[in-house]
Amino acid sequence: MGGVDVDTGGKKRSTNSEINMVPFIDLLFVTVAFLLITAVWVTNSRINADAQVPGPPNPNIELTPQTPEKVLNLHIGESDFGLVWKQGATVVSEVKVPKTPMEIGDGDGKIIRYPELAKKIEEEWKQQGGHRDPSDKKLDQCILHSDNRTQFKEIVAVLDALYSPKREMKLGAETKKIPVFNMTFSVR
Amino acid sequence: MDRYEPKRHHNPHAHVIHAPGARLMHGVKLRYVWNKVSGHGHRSPNASLNLVSFIDFLSVIVIFLLMSFSASGEIAVDKNVKLPKAENVDAIIDAPMVAVNGNQILVDGVQAGSTRSIEELGRLQKIDELFALLKNKRELWKQVQPNKPFPGVCILQVDQNVSALVVKSVFQTAAFAGYPNVSFMVGKIPASQ
Numbered sequence: 001m002g003g004v005d006v007d008t009g010g011k012k013r014s015t016n017s018e019i020n021m022v023p024f025i026d027l028l029f030v031t032v033a034f035l036l037i038t039a040v041w042v043t044n045s046r047i048n049a050d051a052q053v054p055g056p057p058n059p060n061i062e063l064t065p066q067t068p069e070k071v072l073n074l075h076i077g078e079s080d081f082g083l084v085w086k087q088g089a090t091v092v093s094e095v096k097v098p099k100t101p102m103e104i105g106d107g108d109g110k111i112i113r114y115p116e117l118a119k120k121i122e123e124e125w126k127q128q129g130g131h132r133d134p135s136d137k138k139l140d141q142c143i144l145h146s147d148n149r150t151q152f153k154e155i156v157a158v159l160d161a162l163y164s165p166k167r168e169m170k171l172g173a174e175t176k177k178i179p180v181f182n183m184t185f186s187v188r
Numbered sequence: 189m190d191r192y193e194p195k196r197h198h199n200p201h202a203h204v205i206h207a208p209g210a211r212l213m214h215g216v217k218l219r220y221v222w223n224k225v226s227g228h229g230h231r232s233p234n235a236s237l238n239l240v241s242f243i244d245f246l247s248v249i250v251i252f253l254l255m256s257f258s259a260s261g262e263i264a265v266d267k268n269v270k271l272p273k274a275e276n277v278d279a280i281i282d283a284p285m286v287a288v289n290g291n292q293i294l295v296d297g298v299q300a301g302s303t304r305s306i307e308e309l310g311r312l313q314k315i316d317e318l319f320a321l322l323k324n325k326r327e328l329w330k331q332v333q334p335n336k337p338f339p340g341v342c343i344l345q346v347d348q349n350v351s352a353l354v355v356k357s358v359f360q361t362a363a364f365a366g367y368p369n370v371s372f373m374v375g376k377i378p379a380s381q
Contacts, residue, residue, distance in 0.1 A: 021239055021243070024243070025239070025242075025243065025246070028243070028246040028247065028250060029246070031250050031253075032246060032249050032250055032253065035250065035253035035254065035257060036253065038257070039253060039256060039257070040256075040258040043258075043375075043376050044263055044265065044271065044280055044373050044374070044375060044376065045274075045277035045278060045279060045280060045373075045374055045375075045376040046277060046278050046279075046280050046281070046343055046371035046372060046373050046374065047274055047276075047277055047278070047371060047372045047374055048278055048369070048371050049359070049369075049370050049371065049372065050368060050369060050370075051359065051360070051362070051363030051367075051368040051369075051370060108270065111272075111273050111377065113275075146352045147352065148310075148312075148351060148352050148353035148356070149351055149352065149353070150351065150352040151348065151349055151350070151351065151352075152272060152346050152347065152348055152349070152350045152351070152352065152355055153272040153348035153349070155352060155355065156272040156273075156274050156348070156372065156374055157272075157274075159274065159372070160274040160275055160276055163274075163276035163277075164275075164276050166276075179276060185355075185356050185359055185360075187312055187356055187360060
């Protein structure tokens with residue numbers, strides 16, 4: 001089958017040698033079969049959220065009163081989104097973004113996206129965001145306010161827009177791009 | 189192949205037993221067979237197959253499959269749950285799975301509440317069965333790994349048509365049960381840029 005042809009030109013013993021390709025092809029077939037059987041064709045991922053539950057207080061550390069951080073409150077309305085930055089109870093800024101969904105596909109597999117909202121959130125974070133330095137391990141917080149009847153696919157579309165702006169963060173020796181916000185739900 | 193040229197032997201039966209030859213067809217002493225396979229002096233009916241392109245093709249398939257190989261395997265998703273899709277996502281991690289479809293709530297396949305009852309009540313509530321199951325899982329984890337801090341991560345597989353009220357109720361119950369880091373499982377769509 002496979003061979004290497006080296007012409008010696010004399011009456012010496014031929015230096016041609018043949019490599020048996022059968023086991024090599026068998027190995028390739030077995031590898032293909034194994035990889036086809038174990039292949040994962042559907043890739044699922046996750047969107048992170050945080051319930052903002054405070055941990056138990058450390059008795060060794062004296063608590064010092066701190067000024068509250070600016071928090072983005074994202075309101076999902078009927079026809080628009082409200083981006084409200086609050087510091088404690090004080091409203092720092094308020095912006096309305098019209099609800100212009102971009103629908104991909106149709107029927108049950110329809111995907112909703114809000115690219116305008118993603119752009120506006122990025123602009124707002126660049127103006128008001130508090131955690132920008134790559135060495136800063138904390139993320140800016142976002143509280144999502146939605147009606148109880150809102151469908152989950154719409155919430156995911158808003159979360160996708162919220163996690164669109166990214167910044168660099170040093171994690172050990174390497175630097176990674178991570179979303180600038182961490183999200184939680186608003187409940188009464 | 190050349191035409192068959194019989195050697196002269198002193199023993200008339202010497203051609204029956206002989207040392208095996210290394211080359212195909214040279215060991216066959218039948219004139220008819222030799223002439224048949226060599227094409228009666230014409231073009232031989234034997235054709236050699238070029239294996240180079242075949243091996244190239246197999247190698248490309250192996251490389252493609254190796255690139256798309258996932259060591260973590262496939263994560264089971266409840267068949268009644270149709271996940272929404274998103275672009276800005278993280279890789280999935282090993283954590284308890286809470287499936288929420290239009291009728292029921294399941295924790296790793298075990299029923300842990302009814303979606304309908306939450307919607308009928310119309311207000312946010314703590315789901316007792318879900319709370320108990322998640323709390324048991326947390327305590328079991330702590331018993332198995334007493335020296336490690338509990339990560340408090342769980343993953344929600346929520347159907348895309350489920351209402352925010354149910355999502356918030358499950359989210360809040362998970363937080364009460366000691367799982368404040370809740371992730372939502374979604375299908376991944378390729379980046380638009």
